Amino acid sequence: MNVYDILAARQIHLPGARQPSALYEPFAISGQLVFLSGHTARQDGRAWVGQLGTTMATDEGQRAARSVAIDLLGTLQAAVVDLNRIARIVKLTALVNSSPAFTEHHLVANGASELLAGLFGTVGHARSAFGVAQIPHGACIEIEMVAELR
Amino acid sequence: MNVYDILAARQIHLPGARQPSALYEPFAISGQLVFLSGHTARQDGRAWVGQLGTTMATDEGQRAARSVAIDLLGTLQAAVVDLNRIARIVKLTALVNSSPAFTEHHLVANGASELLAGLFGTVGHARSAFGVAQIPHGACIEIEMVAELR
Amino acid sequence: MNVYDILAARQIHLPGARQPSALYEPFAISGQLVFLSGHTARQDGRAWVGQLGTTMATDEGQRAARSVAIDLLGTLQAAVVDLNRIARIVKLTALVNSSPAFTEHHLVANGASELLAGLFGTVGHARSAFGVAQIPHGACIEIEMVAELR
Numbered sequence: 001m002n003v004y005d006i007l008a009a010r011q012i013h014l015p016g017a018r019q020p021s022a023l024y025e026p027f028a029i030s031g032q033l034v035f036l037s038g039h040t041a042r043q044d045g046r047a048w049v050g051q052l053g054t055t056m057a058t059d060e061g062q063r064a065a066r067s068v069a070i071d072l073l074g075t076l077q078a079a080v081v082d083l084n085r086i087a088r089i090v091k092l093t094a095l096v097n098s099s100p101a102f103t104e105h106h107l108v109a110n111g112a113s114e115l116l117a118g119l120f121g122t123v124g125h126a127r128s129a130f131g132v133a134q135i136p137h138g139a140c141i142e143i144e145m146v147a148e149l150r
Numbered sequence: 151m152n153v154y155d156i157l158a159a160r161q162i163h164l165p166g167a168r169q170p171s172a173l174y175e176p177f178a179i180s181g182q183l184v185f186l187s188g189h190t191a192r193q194d195g196r197a198w199v200g201q202l203g204t205t206m207a208t209d210e211g212q213r214a215a216r217s218v219a220i221d222l223l224g225t226l227q228a229a230v231v232d233l234n235r236i237a238r239i240v241k242l243t244a245l246v247n248s249s250p251a252f253t254e255h256h257l258v259a260n261g262a263s264e265l266l267a268g269l270f271g272t273v274g275h276a277r278s279a280f281g282v283a284q285i286p287h288g289a290c291i292e293i294e295m296v297a298e299l300r
Numbered sequence: 301m302n303v304y305d306i307l308a309a310r311q312i313h314l315p316g317a318r319q320p321s322a323l324y325e326p327f328a329i330s331g332q333l334v335f336l337s338g339h340t341a342r343q344d345g346r347a348w349v350g351q352l353g354t355t356m357a358t359d360e361g362q363r364a365a366r367s368v369a370i371d372l373l374g375t376l377q378a379a380v381v382d383l384n385r386i387a388r389i390v391k392l393t394a395l396v397n398s399s400p401a402f403t404e405h406h407l408v409a410n411g412a413s414e415l416l417a418g419l420f421g422t423v424g425h426a427r428s429a430f431g432v433a434q435i436p437h438g439a440c441i442e443i444e445m446v447a448e449l450r
Contacts, residue, residue, distance in 0.1 A: 093428075099284070117173065126187040127175075129286060132433075134399070137403055238330070241328060253436060
């Protein structure tokens with residue numbers, strides 16, 4: 001099944017590749033693996049600032065995670081030109097800007113995992129999620145991804 | 151040498167694959183690499199809650215790290231059916247729930263590295279260890295792993 | 301172009317492989333990928349202690365990141381004997397010891413990315429940078445790296 005048909009059915013529109021805010025590339029391809037740089041959450045063209053457990057609740061964090069997943073797909077498309085060349089998402093690492101009291105990082109990261117589910121066949125991805133002290137630009141979440149080429 | 155003979159000699163019993171607490175898979179295989187999701191420490195069937203530097207000392211953290219390594223091996227076995235198919239552990243990333251004053255993350259992570267030493271020949275693994283703000287379910291440590299198939 | 305000519309022109313001298321402070325290896329090679337362990341910042345033979353946002357400013361953090369990149373190259377050389385065997389740096393992960401108020405982790409990490417730029421052709425690396433609660437030995441920054449063999 002064509003991944004673009006699925007995206008269209010879900011009314012998901014992909015942006016272009018994220019332009020890094022510093023001296024690195026948005027992605028690097030090595031063999032069959034595509035390594036995507038950490039993408040920070042953005043809203044209305046600016047950093048999506050917030051901290052889970054203090055200024056932001058789990059459901060907003062999930063929406064931010066979902067938006068990062070869309071941005072990652074936009075970068076992935078720029079990397080491989082045609083997303084149908086992707087065999088699977090291999091791994092997500094979700095870094096959640098969170099207070100010491102917040103323990104639902106896995107639920108926040110689900111916002112990204114739900115968006116990716118079913119796009120590249122039925123096989124899911126490995127994942128880690130945890131709380132970090134802070135994220136560039138004060139963003140509420142940063143996600144990096146490894147994908148596999150067919 | 152058969153890895154199961156070594157495990158038996160060390161009286162280590164492997165659990166089944168860790169069931170993820172959210173929308174992801176316990177592992178993903180890509181080419182020769184097996185990517186294992188972040189496994190959080192568990193004790194008596196529940197999260198092994200604690201923070202190094204406040205509620206938990208280094209030696210308890212090492213025991214928690216050891217238990218996560220056993221859980222990772224259980225998941226790895228589920229991924230490849232026979233652990234003798236594993237050529238080596240390539241990389242561990244140990245995320246330690248720690249206070250700003252705690253600086254022995256590398257010693258805590260040794261609890262996992264010791265458990266893995268010698269299981270897959272003499273070659274060791276690369277590793278990173280550092281302190282994070284918090285971990286899903288409040289667990290004291292989370293470890294992710296990359297292994298290589300023969 | 302020979303990478304050693306570039307290093308000499310920049311007056312960069314590489315150390316030997318970093319000796320791990322715990323039970324792991326400085327690197328692991330799997331297929332075409334070289335995984336380097338997290339290297340913590342060192343100065344005058346000791347941990348380069350500090351926290352961005354409290355005891356250390358961005359420019360000092362950049363110098364520390366640069367020194368870690370040199371240490372990583374030293375380890376990489378020990379891993380592959382001749383750095384001309386390296387096709388590219390694939391990925392950097394920069395863990396910055398930072399206060400909750402510090403949001404310039406990406407600028408700190410540039411200290412490493414600038415040092416690596418142009419060493420292995422024109423293609424850059426993917427990267428993630430974020431703030432962590434603490435780092436082994438109290439170091440101000442820890443960086444891990446994935447490189448690709450020709």
